[in-house]
Amino acid sequence: MRDLRTPWISVRGLFGHAWLLSLCLVAFAAPAGAAPHVAFAARAGVEAAAAAAHSWSPDAFLVYVENDEDVAAGGVAPRWGYLYYSPWLEKCRIYSVRDGRIAVAEDLTMKFDAPPLAGDWMDSGAALDAAEREVGREFREKHGGALGTMLLMRGAFNEGDPDETTWTLIYTAPHAPSLFVVVDASDGKVRRTWRG
Secondary structure (H helix, E strand, C coil), X not given: CCCCCCCCCCHHHHHCHXXXXXXXXXXXXXXXXXXXXXXXXXXXXXXXXXXXXXXXXXXXXXXXXXXXXCCECCCEECEEEXXXXXXXXXXXXXXXXXXXXXXEEEEECCCXXXXXXXXXXXXXXXXXXXXXXXXXXXXXXXXXXXXXXXXXXXXXXXXXXXXXEEEEEEEEECCEEEEEEEEECXXXXXEEEEEC
């Protein structure tokens, strides 16, 4: 379970309890003995999310990606969330993709004006590899930690170039401050790390 006390922006945090409740209802709706869901890298869910977003509003563009379930080795997760913004509607809509299909689709009730992600962003596996090489693996081994969150957005957590699309990886540990790792989503370089 993620530590919601950490000072970072989360789409799930933006939605509040209603969003979490809807995800829980979907998660527990699967029949007993159902086959496990197939984990996939973040880019693999974009096609399904984009198709749904463009049927909602043709001008919608992707502004945010986050894992909706635990990320495993290789940067794969059984479910990813994709946030789209429509300038025409002046609204955001989140799509949670699992098994190649939309598992949850919900409007974001608060204003969230965000720039579009760069189109050439690296996939979650490459971003995870970069973070692990730089500091992630050492943090996990030293503190018994784990990767809790991967989020992709533009204009956050990178003071050097706030227009850059970056992955932010958040590692947590039971008895140590969380580790934040910002990876440039175009070249894979770690731009910033901090504990908090």
